[in-house]
Amino acid sequence: MEVRFLRSPLDTMRFATLTLIALASVAVATPAPQAGFPPVEDVLILDFSTRHQPDGAVDSVGLHITAHDADNLYCGLTGEVLLGEKYACGSSKYSFALVKGVYDTWGVRIYHRWGVASGASGYRDVPTYCHAGPLGSTVCTSQGPVSLYIDAVPKDW
Known part of the structure; x- marks a missing residue:
């Protein structure tokens, strides 16, 4: 017994048309890349300063940044600063x-x-x-603005 899925040329044409419509709707439903996603972000660092003790403990750090979503944004901490620890720049996304x-x-x-x-x-x-700074500390200050690039490779934190 022979079973034929497409019995006539009209069935074949309907099948092909429905397949093309399905493929086209999948292509339309695929999300487009985010518009305005910065491929590289240039960050300008100004007024960088630190104060550390003879044992290496850092008492304070401060800097201003200007970037894609920041204009002279202050980032800093006074107190125990841990190297490598991430600190917020106010309520910004930096x-x-x-x-x-x-x-x-x-x-x-x-x-x-x-x-x-x-x-x-x-x-x-x-x-x-x-x-030399106050009470035996060492104060380090930047000698001018420096820039760095934030790359567009997303990182999961």
Whole structure:
């Protein structure tokens, strides 16, 4: 007994038409890439300063950033600053971490949160001039503005 799915040329044409309509509706329903998603974000760091003790403990860090969603935004902390720990820049979507520099005394990582649990970050050593500060501390300040790039590769945090 022979079973034929498409019995006539008209059935074949209907099947082909319905298949094309189904494929076209899938293509239309596919989400488009986000418009305005910055491929690379340039961040300008201004007024960077730190104060640390002879044992290496950092008492304070402060800097201003100008970026895609920030205009001279202050980021800072006074008190015990833990290297590598992420600290919020006010109520913005930016945060920062102070780290030991690769070539300079200090480096900074700037984070930009794009969604609930995703974002991107960029790192840069900050060239500083360090001198004696109050009560045996050392104060380091940037010698001018520095820039870094936040890449567009999303990172899950």
